[in-house]
Amino acid sequence: MNFSLTLFNVVVAVIIIVAFVAMNAAYLVWAERRGAGRIQRRPGPNINGPFGLFQPPLDGLKLMAKQLLVPGGADKVLFAAAPVLAMFPAITSFVTIPFSDTLVAHNINVGLLCVFAFAALGSMSILFAGWSSHNKYAMMAAVRAISQSVAYEIPMLITVITVVMISGSLDLREIVRQQSGNIFHWNIFPLLGNSHNLLMPFSFLIFFICSLAETNRAPFDLSEEESVLVAGYHIEYGSMGFGLFFMGEYANIVVGTSLATLLFLGGWACPFGLFPGVWWFLIKVYALIATIIWIRWTFPRSTIYSLLNLSWKILIPLSLVNLLLTAGLLKVF
Amino acid sequence: MSEPIHLLPDETFVLNVGPQHPATHGVLRIKMRMHGEYVAEAETVLGYIHRMHEKMGELKTYPQFLMNLSRMDYLGALAYCHGHVLVVEKASGIQVPERAEYIRVITVELNRIASHLFGVGSFVMDLGGFSPLMYMLQDREYILDMLEAVTGARLTYCYYRFGGLYNDIDDTFIARARAFIPRCRESLKKYHRLITENIIFRKRLEGNVYLSSEMCRKYGATGGVARASGINFDVRKNEPYSVYPEFNFEVPVFTEGDSMARYKVKMAEIEQSLRIIEQGLDKLPDGPIMPEKAPKIIKPPAGDYYQAVETSKGSFGIRLVSDGSKNPYRLKLRSPSYSNVSLFDEACVGSMIMDAMAFFGSLDLVVPEIDR
Amino acid sequence: MIRTNVLSAMRALFPEAPEAPPVVEAPPPVPEQDAAAAKKAEKSAKPAPRVNGVVERDYAVHGYHIDTQVAPEQLLEAVNILDQQQFFLETITGVDWIADQQLEAIYDFSHFGFEPCRVVIRTRVPRDNPQLPTISGIYAGANWHERETHEFFGIVFEGHPYLVPLLLPEDADFHPLLKDFKA
Numbered sequence: 001m002n003f004s005l006t007l008f009n010v011v012v013a014v015i016i017i018v019a020f021v022a023m024n025a026a027y028l029v030w031a032e033r034r035g036a037g038r039i040q041r042r043p044g045p046n047i048n049g050p051f052g053l054f055q056p057p058l059d060g061l062k063l064m065a066k067q068l069l070v071p072g073g074a075d076k077v078l079f080a081a082a083p084v085l086a087m088f089p090a091i092t093s094f095v096t097i098p099f100s101d102t103l104v105a106h107n108i109n110v111g112l113l114c115v116f117a118f119a120a121l122g123s124m125s126i127l128f129a130g131w132s133s134h135n136k137y138a139m140m141a142a143v144r145a146i147s148q149s150v151a152y153e154i155p156m157l158i159t160v161i162t163v164v165m166i167s168g169s170l171d172l173r174e175i176v177r178q179q180s181g182n183i184f185h186w187n188i189f190p191l192l193g194n195s196h197n198l199l200m201p202f203s204f205l206i207f208f209i210c211s212l213a214e215t216n217r218a219p220f221d222l223s224e225e226e227s228v229l230v231a232g233y234h235i236e237y238g239s240m241g242f243g244l245f246f247m248g249e250y251a252n253i254v255v256g257t258s259l260a261t262l263l264f265l266g267g268w269a270c271p272f273g274l275f276p277g278v279w280w281f282l283i284k285v286y287a288l289i290a291t292i293i294w295i296r297w298t299f300p301r302s303t304i305y306s307l308l309n310l311s312w313k314i315l316i317p318l319s320l321v322n323l324l325l326t327a328g329l330l331k332v333f
Numbered sequence: 334m335s336e337p338i339h340l341l342p343d344e345t346f347v348l349n350v351g352p353q354h355p356a357t358h359g360v361l362r363i364k365m366r367m368h369g370e371y372v373a374e375a376e377t378v379l380g381y382i383h384r385m386h387e388k389m390g391e392l393k394t395y396p397q398f399l400m401n402l403s404r405m406d407y408l409g410a411l412a413y414c415h416g417h418v419l420v421v422e423k424a425s426g427i428q429v430p431e432r433a434e435y436i437r438v439i440t441v442e443l444n445r446i447a448s449h450l451f452g453v454g455s456f457v458m459d460l461g462g463f464s465p466l467m468y469m470l471q472d473r474e475y476i477l478d479m480l481e482a483v484t485g486a487r488l489t490y491c492y493y494r495f496g497g498l499y500n501d502i503d504d505t506f507i508a509r510a511r512a513f514i515p516r517c518r519e520s521l522k523k524y525h526r527l528i529t530e531n532i533i534f535r536k537r538l539e540g541n542v543y544l545s546s547e548m549c550r551k552y553g554a555t556g557g558v559a560r561a562s563g564i565n566f567d568v569r570k571n572e573p574y575s576v577y578p579e580f581n582f583e584v585p586v587f588t589e590g591d592s593m594a595r596y597k598v599k600m601a602e603i604e605q606s607l608r609i610i611e612q613g614l615d616k617l618p619d620g621p622i623m624p625e626k627a628p629k630i631i632k633p634p635a636g637d638y639y640q641a642v643e644t645s646k647g648s649f650g651i652r653l654v655s656d657g658s659k660n661p662y663r664l665k666l667r668s669p670s671y672s673n674v675s676l677f678d679e680a681c682v683g684s685m686i687m688d689a690m691a692f693f694g695s696l697d698l699v700v701p702e703i704d705r
Numbered sequence: 706m707i708r709t710n711v712l713s714a715m716r717a718l719f720p721e722a723p724e725a726p727p728v729v730e731a732p733p734p735v736p737e738q739d740a741a742a743a744k745k746a747e748k749s750a751k752p753a754p755r756v757n758g759v760v761e762r763d764y765a766v767h768g769y770h771i772d773t774q775v776a777p778e779q780l781l782e783a784v785n786i787l788d789q790q791q792f793f794l795e796t797i798t799g800v801d802w803i804a805d806q807q808l809e810a811i812y813d814f815s816h817f818g819f820e821p822c823r824v825v826i827r828t829r830v831p832r833d834n835p836q837l838p839t840i841s842g843i844y845a846g847a848n849w850h851e852r853e854t855h856e857f858f859g860i861v862f863e864g865h866p867y868l869v870p871l872l873l874p875e876d877a878d879f880h881p882l883l884k885d886f887k888a
Binding site for chain 2: 765766767768769791793794795796798800801811813815817818819821823825844845846848849857870871872873874881882
């Protein structure tokens, strides 16, 4: 009885999560295109349905109708596995990400660790795609993606440790609970709430930059730089293989912004301390996503060496200093 | 950035950039021998859209060849047409009415702005910034609409005739051109805020592939590429033709020799072109646009003639060898991008591929003009 | 200044030439009425190739100042003079004078200075064995121009590092700008 109820819960949760992630990925493509249109003074997709809202399902339909070609000399197994692997971490991450105090598929007390463990798989899919495509451009993109991933996981994790030190927990729900209340209780706000938080805005900045790099978003989208690598690691993918990569990119953005919201922006807490709930969480997530879209259509792309320099020479030392100072603050106050 | 690298031959691989590649803006192929991300050796392969304009020049009569010139550089076509009509007029001794020459200069400069806007925009797009191109296309669209109204074409013009023009400009054109000047100056400020002051853009371009003035001379590079390397050379100033001596404008010269300088030259030239247009509209004389008795059949006396003009890419030269018949005996088209791109093979060695491609974009190439 | 420098240096290439070389200045633009007669006269005058030497041309008519015709073996020397005077290479091209059974290679040079000075160096080679020394050792940019002239006219530039077709297909063995070329 008890077991079957759990099983039922899990199945329902997984369906909801997959639907949520897939819908998000599909409609973020639409949002990105509309947003880019706004920024570039052109309409963007506006033919299919009101505001072009039917565009994503139609695009999906078109992609599914295409033949999936495997290039000669490709490693067939890895080639097929890579796009699936691109979507997988995003979906599994949402199992432990709480949307509100009660709305969570399965809360575990090391949820944060779990999310990072899955997120690291994302770069594996890029490596598989680049390696198996039997294409020099794809291979170069894969090499770039791996060095970028290695470089940015480190400052990101070190920064997250500062949050964990302040909260004293790896449980995402617990981390948010400690920030409940109005905007001054959030981790990002340094003054009134908690004097340990003095360096938190700084941590947030590092975290945000790192999550841009981790999700391969502009200005750090070096592994899909079209002016050199044509399309990067997914150059040989057509059909829904390409579609999955595309959706995976947006799904990872949702994961990254969700984490930023939970760790720094008070999760589902309301800025005025009123009616906390899932809506506040979603508002914050989409505000961050809008910022990311805005950045992409404003800035040119960075270079691979300045990207790596930024991590190894600036972000990692800074995040270490940040960690030390935060530890010191914790001791003093 | 580009320290000498010690290569092991068996650690390199060949990367075929092109013929279809987003960064080559057309069909041009670069065979690169790569050492990881570094370019160890590059060979530019041309000819994918070679159409043999020079043979066409010999087979067609002079007026028939008028439209070929605008098929070379489809972005800044009017300057090429200008060179062609100038050399034939010089050879046959046709006097051009002053008004026609003024209108030619105004339209050439408008076209030059359009070309620079697109050149800069697509260069920024090469660097991953997509939005500036869309803003620049709006200004360019304004120019193209304006030119379409008088010339009848948006890109491949056939507007100039031997002796004058096909169509006079009207008050609408003048009013729109006058309105365009402040509008473009406003948007230039915006572009400078969006691009020139952008930290990522500057970090990528400053110091990106240095070209010495000696190298520019050895390869015959002209135009913005040479002017970014400290060479004060603009055919409009150094070897004045048409009515350019009557205009007051400056030639922007930068000495850094990097891609940033090449970009800045283009932006500064847009401003100077606006000045020329402004003065041209003020000074525009009345009168006919074709001479009283324009010859029906063009038969320049035997001999050879050379005319250089400053296009948006550099010094375009046209050599006409006439034997006194209706067709040119030989028509050589010296396209500026051909010389400008020939230094790419040597200059990009040792830089990383993304720097090399940024440098490639900064050369502002139009492939049909290289291949002819 | 540069013009006189180049002129004197170029004249030194031809010691046996008289002080004032025979000017073969092109006639002024021909009026329409006697065009036919002039054309006939030119047609008959044409086949006599010019003697090697330096001629100053009227810039307003021809668009260049100094016109030098050299023998193939003098080419490098003449180009060196221009290199020392900081000239840049505009272009290299050929002309097929099929009536004379000769191919002419024309080298256009110009200057970055503010005194306009365009120099043309031309040289003629027999049509059945067109061979010229390469100047790509002096002007690196000549590399492509010579490749282009080679593929269009069949002129062989001796010592050229990589004389394969540039604009035509890699295996092209025809020379389309020759007057007897039939597609």
